Each structure stands twice: as structure tokens, then as C-alpha cells.
Amino acid sequence: GPLSERRLMDVRLGELPAWLATCDFSPQGLLGGAQKAWSSYYDKYINVKRGGPAGISMLLAGYCLLSYGWNYQHISKISFLVSL
């Protein structure tokens, strides 16, 4: 279909800048995009009859990676490494 209505996974690599241009970057647009992403993740992995550990474990792993990324500066400081 048209470029603006496709999801990120369906966009080919060469069309990525064009697709980014059609994106809505206003606060409402960003909020709507975040909400759509969360609801699609929620409906796929958490809102099922027989889920497993996968639903929340992926969220926890993402949180671990994010917090590691935020603290990388501090962790890699030599003073921190020596004090262990």
C-alpha cells in the first residue's frame, strides 16, 4: 500500500528516509506511535490465554540493556573499575 500507512517492518531499506519523512513527529503523533507499539507488543506476547515467561522477560531484558546503556559512562570510568 501507500508508504505512509505501512508499518516499520514492512518498509524496505531504500525507502526508509521517505518513510521517516511521512512520520508524524508531533507530541500526539509520538504518543500515538508509542501507544500503538505497546498495544501490538501487549496483544502479541502478554494478552494471551497461555503465556509464558517470554512476555515480561523480554521487557526486563530491554530494561537491563537500556539501564546499562544509560550508565555506560559511569561504569567504564577507570575510578569505578579500580574501586571494585
Add this chain to the structure above:
Amino acid sequence: VVCSVLHTTRPLHTTQQCLAPLPPLPEKGGEVRYGLIPEEFFQFLYPKTGVTGPYMLGTGLLLYFLSKEIYVINHETVAAACILSVIVYGIKKYGSDVAAFADKLNEEKVAKALAVKNEAIKDLETAIEQEKKEQWRIEGRNYLFDAKRNNIAMLLETNYRERLLMVYNEVKKRLDYQVAMQNLKRQKEQDHMIQWVEKNVVQSITPQQQKESIAKCILDLKALSKSAQAAL
């Protein structure tokens, strides 16, 4: 908490879709390998690199991060390893029990909802039966009206006959009165006449006639006694 905040921005009633009955929840979630990486990733790499592709990618990335010190090994690594091992052990050992418990809770909820639905269906069915029975009863209204008509006819007949009887009685009373009047009149006339006759007769008996009649009576008696004696 996060999901409830974000769900308030969900658009309501913007599509033509009917929201009830809701489609049932999917049975199983998306496939995830090792609890961390979705199957789509492996399928995505399969055409180009086959089965071992993602594992090679993972190993390569890990070694790269370790060697370039993008991932530093410190006390947190040890802590993470211990925590992860405990978590994996816990999930492997008690996972099925927790799943069974959650399934049981779900079952109870579903059973309760189903019971409510069946209850409602049963009540409606009994209501339908009673309605049909009422409709069948209404078909007998002809008999009801016939009975009522008979009752009314009987009442009218009774009333009519009562009044007829009353009329007959009244008329008879008047006629009897007339008859009694005539009888009374005739009797009075008779009595009066008899009295008058007697009075006149008594008056007409003069003393002379009285003596003569007494003498005649005595003569008669003597004759009678004679004839009686003769008969003996």
C-alpha cells in the same frame, strides 16, 4: 499502570467494527526462543544464513562487546549471572505449577460467566414457555365468553320470571279483593234480610195469634200423644 495510562488515548467508536462479541484471545503468545529472542528474528535470517546464522551472529556480537570493553566485566556481571541462574531454575521447577494455578483461576472466571449466561438463557426459556402457555390460554376465551353469555341470559330470565310472578300476584290480590267485596256484600244483604224478616214476623205475631197458636199446639200435642200411645 503504564498500559492504563496509554490506553486512554485509544480512539473510541471510530471504526465500523462491532466490538461485541469480542474475538477470543489467542491461545499462545508469539514464539520466543530462550525466552528472549522472538522467532521472527531466526526466520528473518534463515534464508540467508540457515539455522546456525543467528547463533553465529550472537556469538560474534558477544565476543566483540567483550573484547572492545563495550560490555565491562565487573561485580555486576557476577550478580547478574547468579540472579539469572536462580530465575531460570525457579521457572523450570515451578513454571508448570504456576501455569496450572493461573489456568484454574481463569477457568473459574470463565465458568462463572458461563453460569450467568446459562442462567439468563434458562430464565428466558422459561419466560418463553410461560408466554406460549398464556397464548394457549387465550385461545379458550371463546368458552369464557359463552359461559358469561349463559350467565347473563340466566340472570335476565330469572329477573323476568320474578317480575312475571309479581305481576300475577298483584293482579290476583286485586281480583280476590273484588270477590271478597262481592261476597261480603251478599252476606250482609242476606243477614240483613233475615233479620228484617224475623223482626217483622215477630212483630206480626199479635197476642191473639199467640194464644191461638199455643192452643193449636196443645191440641196437636195431645193428638200426637194419643197416636203415640196407640202405636205402643
